Amino acid sequence: MSAVPAFEIGIWNAWILIIPYLLVNFGLPFITIDRKSTFWMWPSYTRLERICLVIGMLLMGGMWIYSIFLPLSTGTGWFYAGLFVYLLGWVFLVLAYLTFMATPVDKPNTTGIYRFSRHPWYLGMLLIYIGTGIASASWVYLLVALALLATYRSAYLIPEERMCCERFVEAYREYMDRTPRWIGIPK
Template sequence: MWMLYALGVIFFLLLSLYSWFGIKRAYEKGKTLPLRVSVAIWIGDTLHSILVLWASLGGLWLMPINATAALIGGSVLVAVGLVIMLLGMLEFRSFKRMSGLDSSKLITTGIYRYSRNPQYTGWFLALIGISIMGRSLLALLLTVALLMGIHLYNVKLEEPYLERIFGEEYLRYKESTPRYFGMPKRRNK
């Protein structure tokens, strides 16, 4: 079992590196993502979620947390996370836009008034909830590692790209809206 799990983690890391450099190349040219990079991202995200579920369901590296409290607390995080993520996905109104294949419009409405990244925020809450429900330290570590990688992606690749593509509109949005979650700031006119 551990060998298969380790192969899954290695494959995920390779997909992540491929995705990172593919995103970097496209964004440096001011282009949307190539389909192959978008597909690699979706596969990597799905694989990561499977690895977190596997570790949680298998109780890999159990944390000393009360099982009932973990189930209740984790369930709440999963539910809240899924709602936030789905609200973000629905606001995009386009699978192509959500997958980085279309950047024709900056989304600033709905839940995007409170977060520039509600899909990531919701996804991380759900993965943390799953990790807590399973009381799996390994699942939690995989989630935290992904969170750090996505944060690095946001800061180093996505935000500079959006600044180049949308210019002043994105800078105003960035100034008034928290990166992950919070109340919108008042805009100075």
Template sequence: MAISETGLILAGGTVVLAIVFGIRVAVRVAAGGPVPSDGGEAAGTSGAPDVPGVIALPPLIFLGFLVAATVLEVLVPLPVKAGQALARYLAGAVLAVCGFVLIFMAAGRFQAAGTNIPPTLPTTSLVVDGIYRRTRNPFYLGTTLIYLGLGVAAGSLWAIALVIPLLWVINAGVIAPEERYLERKFGDAYRAYKARVRRWV
């Protein structure tokens, strides 16, 4: 069975993003950075582990949904008009570039604050400046834009439709545990921040 252009773009994009994520992890390990774990020192007096307890690393969740979209496109393709390919490529590229910019801005603020990026490691300081004045979750917003950019460029109605359950999983399995963790660790400072800045946009 021949794979459509849509399936090839999704599969290629998924492989590239997986490689980028793998390189980032390898660079952290080679530099002697902290190794992600499920536990840690107790936070405060509650005895809870000093990590949010997310269901999985967020990049793996996004990659999983891209794989699902790719498989669905191969098994049950939803055709799009081929004549709009250039517009799709341009729109997808703009979304992806905006997503990467948000991620780099967020990573810069975390690096400046000296805190960990992976949610499987302890948060050592509360970041509320820079891009964090506009959104509490620029990493996830940026990654969502990259995901949508790839889906739009590929013309994948499956990828676009799957963004709804994807965001539900991110909200329930990643962001909500992180928010409970940050409230537990930073108390009123985080609650005040949460009251003035939206979760997404």
């Protein structure tokens, strides 16, 4: 793994792992998820949460741009380990997406993969970024992905849970009591 990888535009760069994610995460919901779903709602943010949100968005944008110039380490152990983490991220993302589509808009997402994690969509997203960093053998990309993870609690998780508690009241509180925020990490 190198701290400063070669910067070159090429077909086998990290962008080929990021483009499918961008299309699914930012395109597909527009045609498949009901507009009344919590997917489309933005919670209210405190000042700290807004700062974390902006930092997180800047980190993501930087990662997307960096992926254009970041060669994948194809044929190496780093590539295959990263590809495994990347594909695991897709499993979480797809299962979360399917649950969102199947859940009525007046109910919280508590079935499917949401039985095991309150935020499988974000978990999948982070695994995709971390897997891309490993597959590229780039410490820089991996560290930025971990910095992005550090912003998630304040930028996404806490505000979203607060919004769901307001919208679904007791049903969501009960769900929070029995389901961890991340898979395998206690509540």
